[in-house]
Amino acid sequence: MRTNIQFSFFLRFIPMKHLVFMLFFFLLGCAKNNVERNPFLYETRFDQNINLSLPAFDNLNYQGGSLYWVNGGIKGLLLFNLAGTIMAWEASCPNHAPSSCSSLRINGVTASCTCEDYQYSLATGQPLTEGATYSLLFYKVQQNGTQVRIYN
Numbered sequence: 223m224r225t226n227i228q229f230s231f232f233l234r235f236i237p238m239k240h241l242v243f244m245l246f247f248f249l250l251g252c253a254k255n256n257v258e259r260n261p262f263l264y265e266t267r268f269d270q271n272i273n274l275s276l277p278a279f280d281n282l283n284y285q286g287g288s289l290y291w292v293n294g295g296i297k298g299l300l301l302f303n304l305a306g307t308i309m310a311w312e313a314s315c316p317n318h319a320p321s322s323c324s325s326l327r328i329n330g331v332t333a334s335c336t337c338e339d340y341q342y343s344l345a346t347g348q349p350l351t352e353g354a355t356y357s358l359l360f361y362k363v364q365q366n367g368t369q370v371r372i373y374n
């Protein structure tokens with residue numbers, strides 16, 4: 223109760239235009255938390271651990287190395303070694319809803335969609351094809367030596 227009285231006393235000394243300005247930024251801050259990651263791809267929960275010392279993950283031990291990993295994500299994961307940091311991207315094309323042809327295929331340092339041949343950079347996730355709006359969906363990665371945790 224006392225806090226409310228102190229707060230309303232404080233508000234009397236703030237000009238109305240400043241209050242409106244502060245409210246605008248407050249609402250802007252709230253809106254940021256509700257930003258949709260991608261309108262085509264739904265949120266999926268998974269938690270995968272891989273061990274880079276196993277032969278199956280040998281490609282990821284080299285800069286520019288990549289690997290498709292079926293476990294996790296919507297249509298699997300595209301893993302990429304960017305200067306020693308493992309990046310994990312969703313393997314479902316980010317520019318259309320998942321369909322029978324929307325699985326991305328690794329092609330060197332890029333990924334391509336079999337539907338309309340949209341290309342994406344595995345280093346940045348950025349689309350490389352004109353007309354493609356959304357970047358690859360990224361997932362969280364924690365690295366501890368050869369142990370890599372990929373999750374969402």
Ligand code: FES
Nearest residue numbers: 315318324335337
């Ligand atoms: S699904 Fe349409 S461009 Fe990939």
